Amino acid sequence: MKVSLVFSVCLAGAIALPRNDINKKNVKLFEKEEFLRLERRIVGGEIATPKQFPYQVGIRTNKIKGIYVWTSWCGGALISDQFVLTAAHCLDNTVSAVLYLGSHNRNASFEMTREMFQVKKENFIMHEKYDPIIIEPDIGLIRLPKKVELNEYINIVKLPKAGQLHLVGRVAVASGWGKTGDKEPTSDVLRFVYRKILDNNVCKKFFGLILKTQLCVEGSDRKTTCQGDSGGPLIIEESDGSKVVVGLTSFGRPTCEQGFPVVFTRVNVLLKWINKHTGISIK
Template structure:
């Protein structure tokens, strides 16, 4: 009981200092994106990481159930102590924003894919098990998991996040988004080969975005590529993994294809079907 009491005190201390830091530190955002509004992306989350006795604005994430959030594996630092998951937020600096929820999560609640390879940048996915159930409402809703038989090539999706607006450390606390097409894998491989100057093998677990005048950037990692369904809900296609160049536009961006990891996701959650 004493140990639990001290854990609660410690996590409360972390949250108190996070509120101070969020209010004073500029948040990075997406390159050439539009401002989002409340309820537009109810599945979107943001992670703050506590490590080395400091808070760091880290990555995006996606709600997939009342007790689970997906993000990128490279967002989870080995020396992380805890995370604050922002849910239902548009303005990260506004703790009184309608619909905004914040959940404290210890590092032990995070499952990183066992085959994550930081050098080859494959299997870049992690699952955060929430210690409490998220309250769903008009501001907060889970994204649906994708159809594993559908590649979604040439379909239009939407990317959202709080990453840089340009290759700098300045930005806004407001959620950004842009609409983009899904690039066929063979075309993605061709473009990556030209840009990197070497043969680029694009695994099936990648999903690439078509080059456009907008781009995800630092701070957008782990955030969603999603499509809107006729019923008004959204389906999660990918998680932001890496970009080619320094957040440059008109170059493809690479996401982790969520449909490649459905069995792994279901093994670690209560999601079925």
């Protein structure tokens, strides 16, 4: 049975623009900030089972801009016992956040496997060159207040190798708690979708400008990421069964169900930056 699944992500002002202007404007499909509560989505996927994605982190952000105060939802990936990798736009204007680790149903009043952290702004690390206009380089880190104890429900995902450049055609999985359609509510439970990584030249036809710090994933057949899972991981599986985070949900077209490609931050070209701020070794 086909499950309609749509991701949500954290960005502001998702509006339709001419395709050559998409990446030159403040078009943030995945975080359509509504100044009260932000709810987002994944389209055309399946419900995850508990501990299927132990590296998945849910991030409820508290944002302030001028006189506006609102909450939003993002995703992230646990890359060590003290660092979460996410998108820079998730941290932009964010003053604090609550992190959900080991969670399956984020709205359940109690989960035995869940561990939650209250995190202040001083624990956020945005890329120094992040430009919110072109949404690049869309990468950030959150330092946990203390090291988390790893187990079968909470575990780390591997970073890619520095030379791991040939990703076109690989099938990857994206996961998160997002809307199940353009007009549907967000999902209480974690969901996932498999999609193929595209050549950036193909993606340029839709967005006009795709940079070396970005990669694209196909969005056909009503299966794609959407609003509410910005910063969430894009994962490939290696021949030895290990899981590797190669992308972070960044932006896309404002209408998720039409099957347009989605843009992710390309992790392997930003490994030196990650190493600088975390000390995690690069292979």
